[in-house]
Amino acid sequence: MAGSVASDDQKFCLTEVLDTFKLCLSENKEVYLEHYVAGWRGLVKFLNSLGSVFGFISKDAVNKIQVLVNYLNGENGSQYVTVQSMVKYELDNELVDLTKRGSHPESGCRTLLRLHRALRWLELFLERLRTSTEDSKTSVMCAESYNESLALYHPWVVRKAAGMAFCVLPGRPAFFEVMNVGPPEQVVAMLGEALPLISEVYQITEELYAQHLLLDLP
Numbered sequence: 652m653a654g655s656v657a658s659d660d661q662k663f664c665l666t667e668v669l670d671t672f673k674l675c676l677s678e679n680k681e682v683y684l685e686h687y688v689a690g691w692r693g694l695v696k697f698l699n700s701l702g703s704v705f706g707f708i709s710k711d712a713v714n715k716i717q718v719l720v721n722y723l724n725g726e727n728g729s730q731y732v733t734v735q736s737m738v739k740y741e742l743d744n745e746l747v748d749l750t751k752r753g754s755h756p757e758s759g760c761r762t763l764l765r766l767h768r769a770l771r772w773l774e775l776f777l778e779r780l781r782t783s784t785e786d787s788k789t790s791v792m793c794a795e796s797y798n799e800s801l802a803l804y805h806p807w808v809v810r811k812a813a814g815m816a817f818c819v820l821p822g823r824p825a826f827f828e829v830m831n832v833g834p835p836e837q838v839v840a841m842l843g844e845a846l847p848l849i850s851e852v853y854q855i856t857e858e859l860y861a862q863h864l865l866l867d868l869p
């Protein structure tokens with residue numbers, strides 16, 4: 652379906668994303684920013700293949716990815732190799748607006764926090780997809796996951812727009828097809844492999860942010 656008409660580099664395959672999140676964790680459980688960002692790139696590709704209704708969502712994600720890529724490729728790039736080193740560097744050098752937006756409105760820490768919250772949505776949504784049945788509705792699974800995670804941080808207008816976008820999500824069969832992994836059983840197996848990795852990346856980041864009191868960055 653949608654996947655087969657897209658050109659190769661536009662083609663999304665969940666396997667790629669799985670592999671990217673696998674690469675995220677270093678031996679001592681630090682999170683590599685480069686792979687974290689690459690994981691999000693893959694997800695955005697997928698989102699774009701679902702249609703232009705999701706444009707306002709992917710645009711925001713792309714902006715945030717770009718902010719982080721700019722740090723990675725910037726003159727202090729070596730401080731941004733892992734999320735742990737980024738947090739340390741930005742805090743030590745007072746590069747983070749801690750209570751209200753001021754001179755560092757786009758710190759790596761606050762930018763990554765937005766993606767981190769979205770990763771929780773992803774975890775919840777993929778778990779619902781994994782355990783769903785043929786007649787489950789993707790729009791409902793998506794909305795429930797959103798309400799339990801990201802929605803808690805979004806103002807009414809954004810929640811409203813997101814809710815409208817969810818309504819036009821393709822049904823489960825078409826959705827699985829766009830994932831481009833294979834038959835449903837294979838998608839389910841794949842999700843079973845991907846989820847623990849995504850959870851681990853999420854947990855490690857969550858604990859790091861909690862430890863440094865960064866979970867409410869403006």
Ligand SMILES: CCCCCCCCCCCCC/C=C/[C@@H](O)[C@H](COP(=O)(O)O)NC(=O)CCCCCCCCCCCCCCC
Nearest residue numbers: 694695697698707708711712765766769772793801809813
């Ligand atoms: C498959 C359906 C995809 C639905 C995506 C669900 C997430 C809905 C998010 C709605 C965000 C609306 C855009 C605006 C966001 C910003 O206001 C807000 C705050 O930023 P600020 O503090 O800089 O102002 N930004 C955010 O919270 C970051 C949102 C990032 C969302 C990235 C979502 C990517 C989704 C990728 C889907 C992949 C699904 C894969 C399934 C196999």
